[in-house]
Amino acid sequence: MTEEPYRWLEAIENRREYVREQIKSGSPVFAASLPDGILLLGVGTGNSKVFELFDRHALAGLGHPADMEKIRQAAIDAAHLEAFTRAPEDVSLRRLVSFGLSPQLKTHFEQIFSAPFLVELLLAEVAAEPGHDLLFRLHFDGAFQYETQGIVLAAGLPDPEKAAHEWLRRNAAGKTEKRDLVDLLLQAWWCLIESKSFSENPPTEDERRAGWRAAVNGKVVEIGWLARKSPRLARFEMLTLAQIGL
Amino acid sequence: MSDPAPIAGDFLSLLAAHQVPPVRGDVSLSAPIQTQATTVFAFHFADGILMAGDRRATAGNVIVTDRVDKVIEIDAASLLAIAGVPATAFEMARVLQTSFEYYRRSQLQPLSLPAKVRALARLLRENLPMTMQGVGVVMPLFAGLDHATTPARAKIYFYDPLGAQFHAVGYAASGSGSGTIRSILSFQERHGEPKPSEMKLPHAVQFALRLLMVASEFDSATGGVNPETRTFATIKVLRAGGVEAIEAEQQAEFLRA
Numbered sequence: 001m002t003e004e005p006y007r008w009l010e011a012i013e014n015r016r017e018y019v020r021e022q023i024k025s026g027s028p029v030f031a032a033s034l035p036d037g038i039l040l041l042g043v044g045t046g047n048s049k050v051f052e053l054f055d056r057h058a059l060a061g062l063g064h065p066a067d068m069e070k071i072r073q074a075a076i077d078a079a080h081l082e083a084f085t086r087a088p089e090d091v092s093l094r095r096l097v098s099f100g101l102s103p104q105l106k107t108h109f110e111q112i113f114s115a116p117f118l119v120e121l122l123l124a125e126v127a128a129e130p131g132h133d134l135l136f137r138l139h140f141d142g143a144f145q146y147e148t149q150g151i152v153l154a155a156g157l158p159d160p161e162k163a164a165h166e167w168l169r170r171n172a173a174g175k176t177e178k179r180d181l182v183d184l185l186l187q188a189w190w191c192l193i194e195s196k197s198f199s200e201n202p203p204t205e206d207e208r209r210a211g212w213r214a215a216v217n218g219k220v221v222e223i224g225w226l227a228r229k230s231p232r233l234a235r236f237e238m239l240t241l242a243q244i245g246l
Numbered sequence: 247m248s249d250p251a252p253i254a255g256d257f258l259s260l261l262a263a264h265q266v267p268p269v270r271g272d273v274s275l276s277a278p279i280q281t282q283a284t285t286v287f288a289f290h291f292a293d294g295i296l297m298a299g300d301r302r303a304t305a306g307n308v309i310v311t312d313r314v315d316k317v318i319e320i321d322a323a324s325l326l327a328i329a330g331v332p333a334t335a336f337e338m339a340r341v342l343q344t345s346f347e348y349y350r351r352s353q354l355q356p357l358s359l360p361a362k363v364r365a366l367a368r369l370l371r372e373n374l375p376m377t378m379q380g381v382g383v384v385m386p387l388f389a390g391l392d393h394a395t396t397p398a399r400a401k402i403y404f405y406d407p408l409g410a411q412f413h414a415v416g417y418a419a420s421g422s423g424s425g426t427i428r429s430i431l432s433f434q435e436r437h438g439e440p441k442p443s444e445m446k447l448p449h450a451v452q453f454a455l456r457l458l459m460v461a462s463e464f465d466s467a468t469g470g471v472n473p474e475t476r477t478f479a480t481i482k483v484l485r486a487g488g489v490e491a492i493e494a495e496q497q498a499e500f501l502r503a
Contacts, residue, residue, distance in 0.1 A: 051351075054351070076351050080347070081264060083344060084340070085266055
């Protein structure tokens with residue numbers, strides 16, 4: 001009986017295990033704040049990992065495609081309604097996540113007789129100046145953290161995600177060119193999907209580079225770019241590896 | 247019975263689901279003196295479409311402002327030029343801007359040109375009660391890229407106040423100064439050298455500015471162009487690569503050439 005508190009806790013824990021089991025092999029996604037904008041990266045099938053949400057906002061995620069689509073659509077609906085009823089400048093990622101997406105995810109996760117969302121998400125908002133960007137890490141249970149600079153990532157399991165985050169924090173220092181950063185993110189992506197260690201006997205740089213080159217064969221490297229300065233309102237564009245010189 | 251779900255990618259049905267009506271006005275027996283905006287036109291030049299408008303808004307015999315932008319970028323592949331009552335026209339532009347971007351982002355593909363053309367027709371039809379009262383009449387021009395062909399072709403459309411849409415082969419004009427503009431464009435296209443459709447950008451911009459100068463001589467509601475007071479037009483061009491605004495400095499340079 002789920003009305004009993006310990007049963008409910010057990011049921012929630014079971015759901016957490018179920019969700020993690022379902023998405024543990026998902027292809028990780030990344031977002032990085034650079035001087036000229038925010039770069040989002042995922043490896044998928046095209047239009048499957050990285051998406052434009054609004055003028056200055058984008059989403060990257062892993063998980064079940066149907067759940068990703070529901071979240072993406074909810075975010076786009078909310079952003080455009082806000083822009084129309086107020087102004088495009090009033091669309092804020094902080095409000096979108098904390099008052100919109102996060103409560104929805106938490107409610108779905110805790111309603112134990114309905115299916116939870118099988119997603120792990122990154123959301124980004126580019127600001128006028130570097131250091132004021134918003135990079136949100138939104139979890140399947142509605143919990144979220146955010147940073148205003150640096151790199152964030154979403155992977156299927158928390159420990160490898162944390163290890164990759166620390167490795168990227170160390171290795172991305174000073175990298176401001178898209179080409180260098182995408183190369184590094186794809187190295188981290190390859191280590192994560194191949195379950196390589198980031199600390200004990202990690203692969204060499206050449207191995208990592210050769211690894212991601214081979215692993216993306218037949219897949220689409222989805223690179224989203226939110227430009228910090230642009231004459232157009234819509235700052236988002238999709239880039240290819242060739243466009244950034246890789 | 248529950249309300250029907252919004253149509254996928256249709257921003258107007260999303261607004262309806264949230265009970266946020268777009269362009270809508272209440273019926274009134276006595277129309278106020280309306281702010282109006284006049285003389286916009288578009289023609290094909292060698293690289294695409296040039297769309298231009300004067301910057302004057304009037305209410306009766308009063309000049310409200312000489313700083314209105316009547317040519318509006320709706321998205322990266324379409325332009326709207328407004329003639330009529332700005333209060334309604336600007337709201338229509340805002341609805342179109344949000345609708346087109348909403349569709350593109352939610353459906354992961356851009357709206358086709360025929361759908362964009364009809365979206366504006368739909369707004370005009372919804373404005374019919376206001377139009378019938380003589381309040382809020384809008385007669386816009388629309389230019390968009392047709393991606394059904396390769397390379398994408400820019401096309402011009404004009405409308406009547408009831409929402410009928412017409413494809414303009416060479417040019418279109420709207421507003422109180424449009425008669426003058428149409429006459430000159432027709433003459434130039436038939437007998438001119440070069441024809442507007444053969445002009446390069448600097449020549450096309452110069453031609454557009456001169457068109458507005460002439461229109462303003464015959465129509466007090468058209469603001470015209472005066473380099474001495476740095477009063478220029480709003481000019482935007484639509485090419486296969488997208489939209490480009492021709493700023494005042496560039497207009498001054500082309501006019502001097």
